Amino acid sequence: xxxxxxxxxxxxxxxxxxxxxxxxxxxxxxxxxxxxxxxxxxxxxxxxxxxxxxxxxxxxxxxxxxxxxxxxxxxxxxxxxxxxxxxxxxxxxxxxxxxxxxxxxxxxxxxxxxxxxxxxxxxxxxxxxxxxxxxxxxxxxxxxxxxxxxxxxxxxxxxxxxxxxxxxxxxxxxxxxxxxxxxxxxxxxxxxxxxxxxxxxxxxxxxxxxxxxxxxxxxxxxxxxxxxxxxxxxxxxxxxxxxxxxxxxxxxxxxxxxxxxxxxxxxxxxxxxxxxxxxxxxxxxxxxxxxxxx
Ligand code: CO
Numbered sequence: 392x393x394x395x396x397x398x399x400x401x402x403x404x405x406x407x408x409x410x411x412x413x414x415x416x417x418x419x420x421x422x423x424x425x426x427x428x429x430x431x432x433x434x435x436x437x438x439x440x441x442x443x444x445x446x447x448x449x450x451x452x453x454x455x456x457x458x459x460x461x462x463x464x465x466x467x468x469x470x471x472x473x474x475x476x477x478x479x480x481x482x483x484x485x486x487x488x489x490x491x492x493x494x495x496x497x498x499x500x501x502x503x504x505x506x507x508x509x510x511x512x513x514x515x516x517x518x519x520x521x522x523x524x525x526x527x528x529x530x531x532x533x534x535x536x537x538x539x540x541x542x543x544x545x546x547x548x549x550x551x552x553x554x555x556x557x558x559x560x561x562x563x564x565x566x567x568x569x570x571x572x573x574x575x576x577x578x579x580x581x582x583x584x585x586x587x588x589x590x591x592x593x594x595x596x597x598x599x600x601x602x603x604x605x606x607x608x609x610x611x612x613x614x615x616x617x618x619x620x621x622x623x624x625x626x627x628x629x630x631x632x633x634x635x636x637x638x639x640x641x642x643x644x645x646x647x648x649x650x651x652x653x654x655x656x657x658x659x660x661x662x663x664x665x666x667x668x669x670x671x672x673x674x675x676x677x678x679x680x681x682x683x684x685x
Contacts, residue, residue, distance in 0.1 A: 486576075578670070
């Protein structure tokens with residue numbers, strides 16, 4: 392079976408957004424402004440965000456999407472990761488880029504991009520996922536950087552961003568083989584030599600998803616679940632997207648997480664507070680060779 396055309400379409404939109412983004416990002420921008428611009432661009436090009444656009448400044452590594460009241464601006468000193476995805480009918484493409492205007496981190500970005508490119512160029516079908524991690528970590532150490540060991544790429548499935556298999560950023564033995572019909576994201580995260588090389592969870596939560604559609608016997612909560620389910624199914628969402636229709640989103644979400652109807656994704660930061668770079672592509676095997684969808 393060939394790749395569904397929706398994967399190709401989601402990938403094409405992602406590619407166009409990334410191209411536009413590189414010229415759009417400027418120091419002095421607010422994180423929220425950048426985030427919302429990416430999400431709007433996705434829609435303008437005919438897609439839907441697969442998850443809230445992530446903006447990770449310096450040590451903020453993953454799962455942070457600005458709240459509407461976030462007034463943080465990034466400067467030319469910063470390393471800024473922009474992680475976004477597009478879905479078309481639930482078929483999704485996930486990508487990330489890092490930008491910096493700080494010369495000190497040019498080589499960190501270069502190494503991370505190289506790790507992604509090399510892992511794509513050397514990937515073979517019927518290879519164990521751990522081999523991709525081996526390539527990534529060997530490039531990182533060649534440049535004198537560290538890999539974030541507890542973050543990994545992942546297979547994607549319809550309406551599921553992180554499906555069953557992990558694509559690690561370090562060598563891990565005995566992981567499953569990637570099958571020829573699987574779509575997966577490779578996403579190396581690198582930090583400086585004095586970094587911890589792993590991420591830790593912070594209290595802050597800005598990204599949520601519905602675990603399953605369930606009645607709670609509370610009208611307000613049920614209305615919220617219906618609204619999220621209609622537009623997102625189990626895909627992650629930002630409270631920002633529902634503020635206009637539900638003023639008290641934060642309270643509703645607190646309740647739903649407590650009832651385990653929703654789950655929250657805590658913000659992940661570098662363990663030693665060092666800057667992290669990330670590049671990501673979604674790929675799939677076609678006729679035996681790896682095709683970059685994004
Ligand atoms: Co990803």
